[in-house]
Amino acid sequence: MEHGGAAAVVTLRGEAELVRRAGDLIASARTEYLCGATDLVTWSAGTNAVFNDGRRPRLRPGPDGLAMRKVYTRQALGDPESERRLARIAASGAQVRISSAPLAREAIVIDGRVAILAGSEARGARTYTVISEPVVVEGVRSLLYAAWEAADDLADCLGAPAARPPVLGEESRAVLAALAAGLTDEAAARRLGMSLRTYRRRVAALMAELGATSRFQAGVLSRRAG
């Protein structure tokens, strides 16, 4: 049972063609605009061009409005400039979240009807694949939505001192594991073969690195970082 609707899978080259061929599609979002990317680079040129063309949809958080959901990775929080842009996006009514898992390929799903996947660069122009085959769109949407669900709200990530997780050493990981196992300090220190005093020093250093003021918060933040 081959699928062949000529328009089921279409590959476009470059943002210009994306805007020309799929601009109407993108601007026609009515219920949900779900978008995932590692940072702000990929879609910015293409889709901003579409929306700035005087057809930016009104974002209403209400039940019948368009839900604009964007997931990025921590790389989108890299520099203050990107952070500001993200904050601006969020202020404009979009829901922005930060995923701690990598999103290697950018993806958009519009109203559960159309998916757009970015390919790699080829001859200077990025390719975009527009999919309208329902099963594929639904599959992509469910996966992208899972990433959305698993991600943190931008607001919870902005002030975090550990926006860039500091790549902990081997010992820190062991301490973290002991903490996460629910051991008391005494038991943990014995297991790790260090004195109670030193163990507590390690914990204090970890908490400082995470920016936590209580152990509960440290647990939450440690999981956010992985």
Place this chain on the structure above:
Amino acid sequence: MEHGGAAAVVTLRGEAELVRRAGDLIASARTEYLCGATDLVTWSAGTNAVFNDGRRPRLRPGPDGLAMRKVYTRQALGDPESERRLARIAASGAQVRISSAPLAREAIVIDGRVAILAGSEARGARTYTVISEPVVVEGVRSLLYAAWEAADDLADCLGAPAARPPVLGEESRAVLAALAAGLTDEAAARRLGMSLRTYRRRVAALMAELGATSRFQAGVLSRRAG
């Protein structure tokens, strides 16, 4: 630029056809078999039939072996029977993780070359869409891999008393928020308008519900549950 390779997107009806038409494909996995589903129901009949046909690949955890990665949701931990089956899968060399986000549609990606997405049931037979278009496969793989990355190892979820998160009340959420904000008990109790004693009672109840023995662990578990 239409895509047409006749085999780029093929939809199959029912597990029998899946095995007949895509069995070789599934059994030919060499480097990575990445699979996501809400529970053990969907793929079991189809892919088990393929593998039990004497072509189960050898799972080697080494660098050149086949990495069999499976992500399920907490629903796969529903009953002890499913738990045992999951443990058996893990024991056979597959890496099994539990995602706290919903995976509405089942998906497989094989060696980064082929994706198979499950559709909804139609006339008693579930449909399976086999995709070999590289951009689409890569997009699906990156999303599925993100779900894999964000998920917890099965071992960390098996003993958890809160495998089924108990749908906390409004007040419990407020307590959790106060804890996650890093407040001291005193400050949190003031903010929530209750006495220190009562606040600590709430915290103790929460920790019991989560099965945590330390606040750090409670923080970790609370985030695992959402």
Place this chain on the structure above:
DNA sequence: GCCGGGGTGGCACGTTGCTGCCAGCCCGCG
């Protein structure tokens, strides 16, 4: 050798978190 720096462990003390006990309060029930 001596010296200084960095990491460690012991000790003491203060803070925070945990819980058993009891008194009070509100409610529904007989």
Place this chain on the structure above:
DNA sequence: CGCGGGCTGGCAGCAACGTGCCACCCCGGC
């Protein structure tokens, strides 16, 4: 009305956590 049950808050005592201080190493430089 009395009575019991459930929830609350205060108190006390204990366990756990956090940290400043100091003595003790181990090392590398002078």
